[in-house]
Amino acid sequence: MTSTSNRGSVTGRMLAAAASLVFLCGNAAAQSQNPAPLTITLAGQSMIRSDIRETAPAAVPVIQSLLKGDVVFTNFEATVAERGQTVQEGRGFLAPADALDAMKKFGFNLLSLSGNHAFDLGVTGIQNTLRELDARKIVHAGTGNNLVEAAAPGYLHTPKGTIALVASASGLIAPGGSATSDRPGVNELRIFAGSQPNEATTDLPGAAPNTPSPDDSQRILQSIRDAHKQADLVIVYQHNHVFGNYSFATIFTEGMQERLAPNDWLKKWTHAEVDAGADIIVMHGAPLLHGVEIYRGKPIFYDLGNFIYNLPPTLTYIHEPMNWESAVAYVELQGKNLDSISFRPIVMNYVGEGQPDIHNAYASNQFLHTRGLPSPATGARAGYILQRLAELSKPFGTKLEIKGEVGEIKLKSAK
Numbered sequence: 001m002t003s004t005s006n007r008g009s010v011t012g013r014m015l016a017a018a019a020s021l022v023f024l025c026g027n028a029a030a031q032s033q034n035p036a037p038l039t040i041t042l043a044g045q046s047m048i049r050s051d052i053r054e055t056a057p058a059a060v061p062v063i064q065s066l067l068k069g070d071v072v073f074t075n076f077e078a079t080v081a082e083r084g085q086t087v088q089e090g091r092g093f094l095a096p097a098d099a100l101d102a103m104k105k106f107g108f109n110l111l112s113l114s115g116n117h118a119f120d121l122g123v124t125g126i127q128n129t130l131r132e133l134d135a136r137k138i139v140h141a142g143t144g145n146n147l148v149e150a151a152a153p154g155y156l157h158t159p160k161g162t163i164a165l166v167a168s169a170s171g172l173i174a175p176g177g178s179a180t181s182d183r184p185g186v187n188e189l190r191i192f193a194g195s196q197p198n199e200a201t202t203d204l205p206g207a208a209p210n211t212p213s214p215d216d217s218q219r220i221l222q223s224i225r226d227a228h229k230q231a232d233l234v235i236v237y238q239h240n241h242v243f244g245n246y247s248f249a250t251i252f253t254e255g256m257q258e259r260l261a262p263n264d265w266l267k268k269w270t271h272a273e274v275d276a277g278a279d280i281i282v283m284h285g286a287p288l289l290h291g292v293e294i295y296r297g298k299p300i301f302y303d304l305g306n307f308i309y310n311l312p313p314t315l316t317y318i319h320e321p322m323n324w325e326s327a328v329a330y331v332e333l334q335g336k337n338l339d340s341i342s343f344r345p346i347v348m349n350y351v352g353e354g355q356p357d358i359h360n361a362y363a364s365n366q367f368l369h370t371r372g373l374p375s376p377a378t379g380a381r382a383g384y385i386l387q388r389l390a391e392l393s394k395p396f397g398t399k400l401e402i403k404g405e406v407g408e409i410k411l412k413s414a415k
Contacts (some may be wrong), residue, residue: 038071039068045075045115045305046078051102053098055369062373063374073165073282075167078095079117079129080121081125104138110138114143114169115169115186123183126184143185143187144185147180150187152223155230164231168186168216168239169186169189170191172248173186178190191211191265193207198210206245211265234279235279243259261302262290270302274295289326289389290302292341297338306324324347327386342408345386346374347381349371350371386405
């Protein structure tokens, strides 16, 4: 027979256990309702030309300090050349395969490939890049062995969900560089000024407003819809050089106002992408900072400029001081809902080590490899960069609050 004291002891233990179970269940429920936020880092384009771990090892920890989170994204603005492969005509933004190891070391796990330099080594360069990225298990989108592959989303699986990337490019695509049903290349969004193709290579003064190709638009929007069904979050990337009805070279050589903001066609197009299922839109190509818009609760980064800028010294028309300043964006989300957007301004060194070759656009040397590497902007310069970003974002109704050397977008409360 059990004594009263024993019965009380057993009853007490049972109540304590029940209370612990209630606490644990309640805590688990609270955690499931408020999971850890998903952090996405979006950097400017990476025009990388060497394995920075070897050519500039001191820069590695500095670059790593700027990149954090579950998803770390950039555009690979080059093409992979294997040993002995060179180009002496056209364009030559070539990088060794080891440069991809450096990017992985920095923390990048999601890359767009749909830049105008993806075809700088022709079909061989496209195939090199795809093969080397796949060997390293780095998720990518924007090029492929045919148009279906180039338009297909890439999927990054993380403990906090699956992130899809759809990537395309407009303007300055090399002849033969667009993917077709049987040719490797870039997922191109062609632009027309009225009935004239606008490839950003020719001045078209007085031409009709720019509009995207219906066929290309339909393909890209369908990729976004497909990604929306398969992934928890969809990032859409656009590499754009169509800023008006003048060529890219004219606009930047003459310092035209068009270089500072997206063209009207691009604003309409990004809204269509959000309507199709894009959660975040990010762009490069200017190459300098543009403003940020929040459309239907989804952020549109109209241009994040540069992150790694190994620019040949022969390309003087995209060598403004602004080209060497940018910002890294950090986006936090709870599910698909924006929690916060912040920015860390950066600067890139425009003088590398050693001597530049100002006559040879294809020179690959120490100066080029150590030029345009990012570091955090500090003091007054950080403030100037953030203030510029704030002014460029105002036309979209976006308010950027500057807090020391960090900028934060003031998000409107959910209604």
